[in-house]
Amino acid sequence: MKRLSAILLPVLALAIGTVAATAQEKYPSKPVKIIVPYAPGGATDIVARVLGEQLRQSLGQSFVVENKPGAFGIIAIEEMARSKPDGYTLMIGNVSTNAITPLLYEKKLKVDYLKDVVAVGRLVDVPAFLIATTANFEPKTAAEFIAYAKANKGKVRYGTVGVGSYPHFDMAYFAKRAGDLDMIAIHNKAGASGVINDMVTGDAQAAFLNVASTAAMVKAGKLRPLAIANQTRLPEYPNVPTMKEIGYADVGTIAWQGMFAPAGTPKDVLETLQKSVNEAMKAPMAQEAFNKQNFNVVPSKSLDDAKTWLASEMAAWKKITSEVKIEAAE
Numbered sequence: 001m002k003r004l005s006a007i008l009l010p011v012l013a014l015a016i017g018t019v020a021a022t023a024q025e026k027y028p029s030k031p032v033k034i035i036v037p038y039a040p041g042g043a044t045d046i047v048a049r050v051l052g053e054q055l056r057q058s059l060g061q062s063f064v065v066e067n068k069p070g071a072f073g074i075i076a077i078e079e080m081a082r083s084k085p086d087g088y089t090l091m092i093g094n095v096s097t098n099a100i101t102p103l104l105y106e107k108k109l110k111v112d113y114l115k116d117v118v119a120v121g122r123l124v125d126v127p128a129f130l131i132a133t134t135a136n137f138e139p140k141t142a143a144e145f146i147a148y149a150k151a152n153k154g155k156v157r158y159g160t161v162g163v164g165s166y167p168h169f170d171m172a173y174f175a176k177r178a179g180d181l182d183m184i185a186i187h188n189k190a191g192a193s194g195v196i197n198d199m200v201t202g203d204a205q206a207a208f209l210n211v212a213s214t215a216a217m218v219k220a221g222k223l224r225p226l227a228i229a230n231q232t233r234l235p236e237y238p239n240v241p242t243m244k245e246i247g248y249a250d251v252g253t254i255a256w257q258g259m260f261a262p263a264g265t266p267k268d269v270l271e272t273l274q275k276s277v278n279e280a281m282k283a284p285m286a287q288e289a290f291n292k293q294n295f296n297v298v299p300s301k302s303l304d305d306a307k308t309w310l311a312s313e314m315a316a317w318k319k320i321t322s323e324v325k326i327e328a329a330e
Contacts, residue, residue, distance in 0.1 A: 037076035054280035073097025085264035120259040121300035127230035135202035159195035159204035
């Protein structure tokens with residue numbers, strides 16, 4: 001009996017150890033960090049917090065949002081890409097930080113974005129207005145705006161959230177496509193709220209800005225939407241045509257938000273994340289929050305789909321940044 005026990009005890013210990021190890025390896029087994037490359041309150045932060053709460057409920061672990069703004073998203077990208085590839089450090093970024101920055105600021109990045117970052121999935125699209133101020137500014141349609149800019153060369157001022165941001169490229173590309181309009185860029189590093197303030201005061205006269213951030217000023221009559229970058233018109237703004245309807249289908253960014261992880265993260269962890277994210281985005285609370293912001297829920301169908309999506313976005317922005325030359329900020 002003693003001899004049998006001596007044989008069985010190590011086997012039993014090994015079995016228990018294997019079960020314990022398997023239990024420990026189940027993802028997630030501890031809190032997950034989601035890095036956001038902006039200050040709290042913006043579209044990216046809203047998406048991260050809504051999604052984080054839903055993932056907490058479904059996966060049973062906290063998903064803690066950490067805001068790491070600055071340097072065009074480089075700070076956030078580098079911290080995420082350099083973290084242990086185990087699924088416990090993620091990033092939610094947008095088209096500016098995760099498609100344009102890797103192109104414009106490739107030499108500033110201390111990681112190889114294409115090799116060190118993997119897309120978990122696309123999350124939402126954020127429609128944007130081509131919008132004008134009502135402060136002593138005459139144009140009421142996109143056609144009138146183009147005509148006004150042509151008649152007032154070098155006098156129309158448009159707002160952006162920074163050099164090389166997608167709203168900057170959007171307006172520069174629109175100017176090129178509309179007949180090489182000669183306009184002046186006014187950059188405000190305070191973000192969308194800063195640009196909106198510039199427009200309300202008349203310091204800037206037009207901009208591409210997301211619908212959610214401008215809704216209050218549109219309702220107050222301070223800003224006037226001329227067109228919308230979206231697949232369709234929005235029910236709340238039935239009289240605002242899409243960019244395609246006014247003849248500029250390839251102009252204006254439907255600013256996506258996506259989730260990213262360090263390359264080398266185990267495939268089963270990425271699959272768990274993507275499946276859980278897609279289910280979380282269907283939750284009533286998430287749907288209500290996204291609908292309130294006029295966000296379009298557009299989750300990737302698979303990891304391969306996410307990879308193809310990011311590659312296509314990078315290719316599209318490589319084309320735009322080669323056609324519209326904007327010198328990257330220091």
